Amino acid sequence: xxxxxxxxxxxxxxxxxxxxxxxxxxxxxxxxxxxxxxxxxxxxxxxxxxxxxxxxxxxxxxxxxxxxxxxxxxxxxxxxxxxxxxxxxxxxxxxxxxxxxxxxxxxxxxxxxxxxxxxxxxxxxxxxxxxxxxxxxxxxxxxxxxxxxxxxxxxxxxxxxxxxxxxxxxxxxxxxxxxxxxxxxxxxxxxxxxxxxxxxxxxxxxxxxxxxxxxxxxxxxxxxxxxxxxxxxxxxxxxxxxxxxxxxxxxxxxxxxxxxxxxxxxxxxxxxxxxxxxxxxxxxxxxxxxxxxxxxxxxxxxxxxxxxxxxxxxxxxxxxxxxxxxxxxxxxxxxxxxxxxxxxxxxx
Amino acid sequence: xxxxxxxxxxxxxxxxxxxxxxxxxxxxxxxxxxxxxxxxxxxxxxxxxxxxxxxxxxxxxxxxxxxxxxxxxxxxxxxxxxxxxxxxxxxxxxxxxxxxxxxxxxxxxxxxxxxxxxxxxxxxxxxxxxxxxxxxxxxxxxxxxxxxxxxxxxxxxxxxxxxxxxxxxxxxxxxxxxxxxxxxxxxxxxxxxxxxxxxxxxxxxxxxxxxxxxxxxxxxxxxxxxxxxxxxxxxxxxxxxxxxxxxxxxxxxxxxxxxxxxxxxxxxxx
Numbered sequence: 001x002x003x004x005x006x007x008x009x010x011x012x013x014x015x016x017x018x019x020x021x022x023x024x025x026x027x028x029x030x031x032x033x034x035x036x037x038x039x040x041x042x043x044x045x046x047x048x049x050x051x052x053x054x055x056x057x058x059x060x061x062x063x064x065x066x067x068x069x070x071x072x073x074x075x076x077x078x079x080x081x082x083x084x085x086x087x088x089x090x091x092x093x094x095x096x097x098x099x100x101x102x103x104x105x106x107x108x109x110x111x112x113x114x115x116x117x118x119x120x121x122x123x124x125x126x127x128x129x130x131x132x133x134x135x136x137x138x139x140x141x142x143x144x145x146x147x148x149x150x151x152x153x154x155x156x157x158x159x160x161x162x163x164x165x166x167x168x169x170x171x172x173x174x175x176x177x178x179x180x181x182x183x184x185x186x187x188x189x190x191x192x193x194x195x196x197x198x199x200x201x202x203x204x205x206x207x208x209x210x211x212x213x214x215x216x217x218x219x220x221x222x223x224x225x226x227x228x229x230x231x232x233x234x235x236x237x238x239x240x241x242x243x244x245x246x247x248x249x250x251x252x253x254x255x256x257x258x259x260x261x262x263x264x265x266x267x268x269x270x271x272x273x274x275x276x277x278x279x280x281x282x283x284x285x286x287x288x289x290x291x292x293x294x295x296x297x298x299x300x301x302x303x304x305x306x307x308x309x310x311x312x313x314x315x316x317x318x319x320x321x322x323x324x325x326x327x328x329x330x331x332x333x334x335x336x337x338x339x340x341x342x343x344x345x346x347x348x
Numbered sequence: 349x350x351x352x353x354x355x356x357x358x359x360x361x362x363x364x365x366x367x368x369x370x371x372x373x374x375x376x377x378x379x380x381x382x383x384x385x386x387x388x389x390x391x392x393x394x395x396x397x398x399x400x401x402x403x404x405x406x407x408x409x410x411x412x413x414x415x416x417x418x419x420x421x422x423x424x425x426x427x428x429x430x431x432x433x434x435x436x437x438x439x440x441x442x443x444x445x446x447x448x449x450x451x452x453x454x455x456x457x458x459x460x461x462x463x464x465x466x467x468x469x470x471x472x473x474x475x476x477x478x479x480x481x482x483x484x485x486x487x488x489x490x491x492x493x494x495x496x497x498x499x500x501x502x503x504x505x506x507x508x509x510x511x512x513x514x515x516x517x518x519x520x521x522x523x524x525x526x527x528x529x530x531x532x533x534x535x536x537x538x539x540x541x542x543x544x545x546x547x548x549x550x551x552x553x554x555x556x557x558x559x560x561x562x563x564x565x566x567x568x569x570x571x572x573x574x575x576x577x578x579x580x581x582x583x584x585x586x587x588x589x590x591x592x593x594x595x596x597x598x599x600x601x602x603x604x605x606x607x608x609x610x611x612x613x614x615x616x617x618x
């Protein structure tokens with residue numbers, strides 16, 4: 001929990017990883033390129049005081065994770081979202097067994113989400129059933145830009161993806177976190193296109209689709225899809241740290257999200273270990289929309305509380321102390337949430 | 349190319365090559381690669397006893413995982429513009445440090461084309477991809493102009509912007525940018541043409557205007573945000589590359605210009 005100015009915030013970090021990118025686990029040059037890309041994100045967007053050494057960045061381990069999140073980071077509950085990346089790392093990038101073990105040891109603090117790849121076909125479905133039997137997760141993380149043999153990406157609208165979503169429905173896996181890659185195939189179209197999320201969300205209205213990075217770099221496409229689909233949510237992984245280096249851009253991201261999908265469908269995350277939650281929580285509670293952006297209302301404390309934890313807690317049935325809960329906003333399920341804000345002049 | 353008489357031939361210079369590369373755009377960010385700092389090096393050597401030049405260009409991108417279709421487009425467009433310069437005998441364009449560098453560089457060296465380079469991953473061509481981002485660039489330019497009008501005149505209502513024509517826009521950078529984007533889409537540039545139009549140039553009915561403007565705004569925010577983030581990542585990845593980047597006023601933060609200026613925010617409310 002984080003407290004400031006007499007207000008208490010229940011914090012759910014909805015997208016974290018326990019990764020191993022050390023050289024001995026890198027399968028090829030792409031393993032190094034991938035973690036180097038993450039490290040550049042980290043160096044570029046972090047306050048100077050929060051920048052880690054490259055060595056620290058390669059691997060953290062469970063003990064450090066617990067300290068960064070729960071001892072230092074104000075986090076009440078965090079959710080693992082593993083990315084496999086078996087083509088880049090010998091034992092995978094996200095350490096699923098280690099993460100599952102840590103979550104099993106701290107069920108009050110950690111939720112383990114699993115991952116699958118629909119290109120694994122029938123055998124993958126069997127594996128998913130067996131994994132679910134053993135681990136009992138209610139959510140999965142899908143990385144559509146995952147490389148897989150000859151294929152360098154897939155779409156949620158692929159027939160095999162539908163088969164897997166049907167299995168999710170049968171097993172009670174209801175939360176599908178989607179990280180839009182740069183998906184390479186087919187190369188002819190925009191690699192960051194999110195229209196396949198629309199397809200899946202329309203076909204599986206009883207599943208929640210949480211689009212990580214709120215669709216960045218295609219915020220506009222995400223907003224347009226999410227406003228029409230009541231079961232599409234926005235995860236703030238990677239978007240959060242812009243608050244520090246590019247606060248006007250961040251203000252517009254948040255302003256657009258509140259306009260298009262409303263305050264009840266946005267989830268905070270540090271994307272640990274890309275960044276650590278402590279400074280993100282502190283800065284977000286202090287954050288406000290710049291004065292000249294008349295098209296956006298100021299962020300309220302209630303909106304910040306929902307984004308920082310209550311929204312994800314609701315989705316994952318994480319118990320929240322009674323005095324910290326808030327009711328849903330009385331808003332439309334689809335379409336713009338603040339239609340009056342479409343008018344710059346009315347916001348004067 | 350018509351051979352010029354000996355002695356009159358203008359020798360290709362590095363500046364000529366950079367000028368040529370200034371016509372190559374990052375299709376996603378809608379800016380020349382020369383202003384983004386994506387040109388890492390240019391080298392010009394005489395070959396064939398001084399009758400032609402060998403031009404070698406290295407390109408660099410903000411991450412190893414930048415979308416390979418955009419990477420390929422920029423690299424192949426670069427090769428095309430340089431090859432078209434008078435006096436150029438041979439061109440080598442290489443993309444550095446990308447996950448598909450080997451594939452793309454081999455394809456460029458062999459002039460294999462898009463499908464020849466990417467084989468089963470390519471379906472037809474990258475033309476539709478270019479059009480997707482030309483449309484987005486136009487949408488963003490349109491929103492900048494209309495939001496500019498709204499900010500300049502508080503009595504103007506958002507519903508009214510549907511009735512604005514090109515002739516109502518003040519002269520300046522944003523209007524010029526809009527006119528270029530309209531031309532790229534084949535839309536008319538007449539003074540009585542509506543500013544707020546869809547990708548095919550059709551104006552919106554009055555009741556659809558506010559939402560159309562809001563949707564255009566999300567596109568503008570996205571492009572500006574990506575353009576600055578990509579610049580920042582390149583500077584982080586390649587030390588000193590910031591010196592090769594042009595300032596982008598659209599989407600700039602106070603810290604881009606005045607690192608010490610504090611941000612003025614709204615009062616918090618509950």
